[in-house]
Amino acid sequence: MWPDRRIQDLLGIELPIIQAPMAGSVGSEIVIAVSEAGGLGSLPCAMLSPEQMRNELGIIRQRTSRPINLNFFCHQPAQADPARETTWKQRLESYYLELGLDPQAPVPAVARAPFDSAMCDLVQEFRPEVVSFHFGLPERALLERVKATGAKIISSATTVDEARWLEDQGCNAIIAQGYEAGGHRGVFLTDDISTQAGTMALVPQVVDAVRVPVIAAGGIADARGIVAAFVLGASAVQIGTAYLFCPEAKVSAVHREALKRAKDNDTVLTNVFTGRPARGIVNRIVREVGPMSELAPQFPLASGAVSPLRTRAEAAGSGDFSPLWSGQAAALGQNLPADELTRQLGSDALAILSRFALADGSIPT
The missing domain is CATH 3.20.20.70 (Aldolase class I)
Incomplete structure (x- = not known):
């Protein structure tokens, strides 16, 4: 049929x-x-x-x-760019301090x-x-x-x-x-x-x-x-x-809750999580750093510096720094x-x- x-x-x-x-x-x-x-x-x-x-x-x-x-x-595998990665870490430094994280700590490996x-x-x-x-x-x-x-x-x-x-x-x-x-x-x-x-x-x-x-x-x-x-x-x-x-x-629980609340105009293309454009639900980091940031390192290196913020915020029940991936029809x-x-x-x-x-x-x- x-x-x-x-x-x-x-x-x-x-x-x-x-x-x-x-x-x-x-x-x-x-x-x-x-x-x-x-x-x-x-x-x-x-x-x-x-x-x-x-x-x-x-x-x-x-x-x-x-x-x-x-x-x-x-x-293509990302080419290391220490200057750009340092600039990206500096852009996120205030969030590290707010969440009680060490902004000088090594950036986690990207998977x-x-x-x-x-x-x-x-x-x-x-x-x-x-x-x-x-x-x-x-x-x-x-x-x-x-x-x-x-x-x-x-x-x-x-x-x-x-x-x-x-x-x-x-x-x-x-x-x-x-x-x-x-x-x-x-x-x-x-x-x-x-x-x-x-x-x-x-x-x-x-x-x-x-x-x-x-x-x-x-x-x-x-x-x-x-x-x-x-x-x-x-x-x-x-x-x-x-x-x-x-x-x-x-x-995650915060992602699932965001999906339940999402409307047709709640998503945007952003590169702040990985360095490459991806559609997700707007949250704090997307609003304040993006949605598209020229500072974000080449894909997928941008995610390394964001990862500790996500982990700490999600532990407190917040999705402020989480990649809340979603299409426009989540509703x-x-x-x-x-x-x-x-x-x-x-x-x-x-x-x-x-x-x-x-x-x-x-x-x-």
Whole structure:
């Protein structure tokens, strides 16, 4: 009954729903639940060590034989810039003093690594059905090793130019990430976020520009958004923020509370947490230091100096310095288990689609 089954057939899933791989907020529990419900569960690996990846994959493979997706970042390793990092620490010094922290203490190590040979070794060992990338694609040799496992390759595009580039590099499907999406923008051919298109404008243009199936992402949190994505020509959707409401999500108490209160105009693109533009709920540090700061070190180094502030504030019940990642549709979120949410999204979307179906079962576009 789905008007376009290309993603389901390509990835071997029942529902055209991909759970977004949100680093730091998603672990094996959600991946298993979504995959068992018929969608595609996605494990974010950018903040995991090889040992942590192995542990999570061991749990997943023990509990589901359904297709899964492993997601990796493809950013260039940051170049050390002591002067800029010192300036950034000085900008945050007043907050350190306010919270009783030593502004001269060493900056904690940053745990966001680009896809490398060690991660590729684990892909070859565990052979996930899907491997997705953010910020472009890895170097050709690594990409060829991933392809040799039989995994389907997908990556995020925020412009038509990026979508065409990904198709030329051999991606099996492309995620069209609209401006509304929470978390990091997937930009890799430009640094200009002022011209980024929203999902409604981006998806049909990407669909027209490439031959591979397109996955719509950004501001999709309920069945109405899924149906709209199909009408725009997408073959599936990727949903992130809606899954942060699930009890399995690994979000802090302050983040969960912020999501419950979030309105349509409560989020903004900011670089103060990592050095790269990402959409989250506005809080104190975003208002006072950002939202976009020229002082923030190169991604992901900005997060090192912010981390102690976050830890101390969250211990006191405050989200003033926490990255409260969220898309623009958080107000549509439901407090449901991940498997139940996945099934409900699928059944509700089909119910809406059936009301608009033509005599031959197709959906008018």
